[in-house]
Amino acid sequence: MRKAELSMAIIMALFSIYLMWKSTELPIGWIPEEGPGGGAFSFWLSAGMLVCCIAMIVRWARRISPPSQSEEPFMDRETFSIFLTVAGSLAVMIALIHLIGVYFSVPLFMLFYMRYLGQHSWTLILPLVVATPIVTFLFFEMALKKTLPKGFTEPLFYPIYDLIY
Amino acid sequence: MEIIGHLLDGFLISFEPLNLGLVIFGAAVGLFIGAMPGLGSVNGVAILLPMTFLVPPTSAVIFLGAIYYGAMYGGAISSIMLGIPGASTAVATTFDGRPMAMSGKADKALVAAAAASFVGGTISVVLFTAFAPPLAEVALAFGPPEEFALMMLAFATFIGLGGDDIPKTLFSIMIGLVLSAVGLDIVSGEPRLIFLDLPGFMHGVNFLVLAIGIYGIGEMLWTVELSKGKVMISQATVTVRRVLDTLKELLGTWKTMFMGSFLGYFVGILPAAGATPGSLMAYGVAKTAAKDPESYGKGNINGVVAPEAANNAASTGSMLPMLTLGIPGSPTTAILLGGMVIWGLEPGPLLFVEHTEFVWGLIASLYSANLFSLLINIAFIPAFIWVLKLPFTVLAPVIFILCVIGGYVPTMDMHDVWLMFVFGVVGYLMRKLDYPLAPAVLAIVLGPLAERSLRQSLIGSQGDVLTFFERPISGTILIVAILLFVLPAIKLFRTRVTTDGGRS
Numbered sequence: 001m002r003k004a005e006l007s008m009a010i011i012m013a014l015f016s017i018y019l020m021w022k023s024t025e026l027p028i029g030w031i032p033e034e035g036p037g038g039g040a041f042s043f044w045l046s047a048g049m050l051v052c053c054i055a056m057i058v059r060w061a062r063r064i065s066p067p068s069q070s071e072e073p074f075m076d077r078e079t080f081s082i083f084l085t086v087a088g089s090l091a092v093m094i095a096l097i098h099l100i101g102v103y104f105s106v107p108l109f110m111l112f113y114m115r116y117l118g119q120h121s122w123t124l125i126l127p128l129v130v131a132t133p134i135v136t137f138l139f140f141e142m143a144l145k146k147t148l149p150k151g152f153t154e155p156l157f158y159p160i161y162d163l164i165y
Numbered sequence: 166m167e168i169i170g171h172l173l174d175g176f177l178i179s180f181e182p183l184n185l186g187l188v189i190f191g192a193a194v195g196l197f198i199g200a201m202p203g204l205g206s207v208n209g210v211a212i213l214l215p216m217t218f219l220v221p222p223t224s225a226v227i228f229l230g231a232i233y234y235g236a237m238y239g240g241a242i243s244s245i246m247l248g249i250p251g252a253s254t255a256v257a258t259t260f261d262g263r264p265m266a267m268s269g270k271a272d273k274a275l276v277a278a279a280a281a282s283f284v285g286g287t288i289s290v291v292l293f294t295a296f297a298p299p300l301a302e303v304a305l306a307f308g309p310p311e312e313f314a315l316m317m318l319a320f321a322t323f324i325g326l327g328g329d330d331i332p333k334t335l336f337s338i339m340i341g342l343v344l345s346a347v348g349l350d351i352v353s354g355e356p357r358l359i360f361l362d363l364p365g366f367m368h369g370v371n372f373l374v375l376a377i378g379i380y381g382i383g384e385m386l387w388t389v390e391l392s393k394g395k396v397m398i399s400q401a402t403v404t405v406r407r408v409l410d411t412l413k414e415l416l417g418t419w420k421t422m423f424m425g426s427f428l429g430y431f432v433g434i435l436p437a438a439g440a441t442p443g444s445l446m447a448y449g450v451a452k453t454a455a456k457d458p459e460s461y462g463k464g465n466i467n468g469v470v471a472p473e474a475a476n477n478a479a480s481t482g483s484m485l486p487m488l489t490l491g492i493p494g495s496p497t498t499a500i501l502l503g504g505m506v507i508w509g510l511e512p513g514p515l516l517f518v519e520h521t522e523f524v525w526g527l528i529a530s531l532y533s534a535n536l537f538s539l540l541i542n543i544a545f546i547p548a549f550i551w552v553l554k555l556p557f558t559v560l561a562p563v564i565f566i567l568c569v570i571g572g573y574v575p576t577m578d579m580h581d582v583w584l585m586f587v588f589g590v591v592g593y594l595m596r597k598l599d600y601p602l603a604p605a606v607l608a609i610v611l612g613p614l615a616e617r618s619l620r621q622s623l624i625g626s627q628g629d630v631l632t633f634f635e636r637p638i639s640g641t642i643l644i645v646a647i648l649l650f651v652l653p654a655i656k657l658f659r660t661r662v663t664t665d666g667g668r669s
Binding site for chain 2: 004019025038039042046049052053055056075091098106113114117118120132143146149
C-alpha cells in the first residue's frame, strides 16, 4: 500500500507537469483587452495539482495519510488476477470492436465472462448471448438511429439496412 | 398561489401517457439498480443517460429522476436482506435493518424502509416546491462573479465537509477542471491540451466519458473485487395483514420520520454532503434523542426509518441547487446537469422563466415517482429479493456492455470508449488509495461554466481580482467558501492545541 501511494503521487505529479507544459502552447499570461490567455486556466490548475501531489508525497513521508500507514498489500494475488482478467477482457472486447464490430465482440465477451468467470450452464448463457446483440440492434440502430461500429462485418448488415431504411 | 398553478400544469405534463409510463418504468429500473449491491442512483443515471436520447428532454429527465428516487428506495432492500448496502446511501440502513431481518422481521424492515422513504420523499418535494421558485428569482440577478463564487462554494464544501484527505480532494477537483478545459478554448477558439495530438481530444472530454468510466467501469471493478465471497439472504414473508400491522406500528415513529426528512433535505442541498452523510447523521440524531439508545443496532424500527427518510429527502434536496443555481448538489445531479446541457437546456435560474414546462413537469413527476416507487416496492418485494439472487457474473458483463455502448453513443467516437476505459481503471486504482472521485465528476461538469464566469468577470474588471469581493453577494459567498477551505486547518490546529495541553 505504501509503495502504491507513493507511485500514484509521483505519476500524478509527472502528469501535472506534462499538463502545465501542454498548457503553455497557448498564452498563459494576461493579454491586454482580452483577459487571461487560453492556457491560463489549465496552467494554473495543473500547477495546483502539482502542489497537491507534493503535499501527498510529504504526507507519505511523514506517514500521515491512511494508505501510507497501511502495511497491507495494495492488491493481493487473487484480487490482482481477477482485476487483470476483467479489465483485460474488457480491453480485448473494445479492441475487437474496431475489427469485427460490436455485434460480434459483445457476444464473445459475454461468452468468456459467463462461461470462464461465472461457470454458468450453456442453457443460461446461450439465450443471453444471442438476445443481447439483437436487443442492442433494435434499440440503438432502429429506435435511436445511432449506427454502432461494425468493422469488417459491415456488409453482413446491408440486407437489414435495406429492410429498415 | 402562482406556485400551485404551475404545479398543476406540471402534473398535467407528468400525467401524459409517455411521461407517466416513464415514471413507472424509471422507478422500477431504479429499484432494481438500487437493490443490486454496489450499484446506486449515480451509477444507474450515468450508465442509462445515453439511452434517454430516444425521448424528448423533459421525458428523459423525468425518467432519470424516477431512477434516482427508485434507487434510493431499492438501496434498502439489499441492506436488509443481505446486510450489504445496495448503495453507499443505504449504509445506515444496515445497522438496524439487518438485525431485524436476522430475527425474522425482514418484511417489517422492508415495509418500514419503503414507508419512511415515501414520507422523506414527499416532505422534501413539498419543501422543494416552496423553496425553489423564490431561490431562482434571487438567482436571476446573479452575474458571472456570483456564478463563479457559487462554484467555489460548491468545491469548498468538499474540502470543509467532505472529510477525505485534503490534498487528494483538491487534486480531484483540479484534475476535473483541467479535463473540462480540453478541446477548443472558449474565447479564442484555438485547440488546447490535445494530448499526443490525437484528434479525438478536439471535441473535448465529454463529462459522460468520465462519469461512466468512474461510476460504470470503475464501480464494477470495485464490486467484482468485493463480491468474491458468498452471502446469505434472509427470508421474508409478505402478507397484506403483516404489511398493515407494520404500517400501524410506523405511526409511532412519525417524529423520527420528520426529523430524518428535514435533516436529509437540508444536508442534501450541500454539494459535498448529500444522501450518505445525511442518512448517517439522521441515524445518529435518532439514536441520541431516543429514550432507549441501547436498542439501536439490535433491530429498532426507528433505526431503519431515520436513514431511509433522510436519504430520499437528500436526493430531492440535491436537486434544489441544480435547478435553481445550476450547481449540482450531488454526483447524480451533476450528471443530470450535464445531461441538461446535452439536451440544450441551459441550467440555472433562467430555467424557471424560459422552460417552465420542463421544471414543473420534473417537480410534479417527483411526486408521482415517489408514489410509484412505494407501490412497486411493496408489491414486488419478492421480485427484488429474486434480483439479489442473480449471480453477479451474469449482471456484470451486461453492465460492462451498457457502459461501452453508452460511452460510444453520445459522440460516436471509439476514442471516447478507450478514454472511458482508462478513466475506469485509473479511477478504480485511485479509489483504492482513498482518492475521492465525486469532486472530479462535479468539476468536469462545472468546469466550462467556471472558466467562462471567471474570465468574463476578469475581463469586466480589467483583471482586478477584488471584483469578486466588492460585489456584496459574491463577496459573502466567497468568504463562506474561504472559511470552508480553512476549516480543516482550524480543526487540525485545535486538536494539536488540545493534545499538547493534555501532555503538559
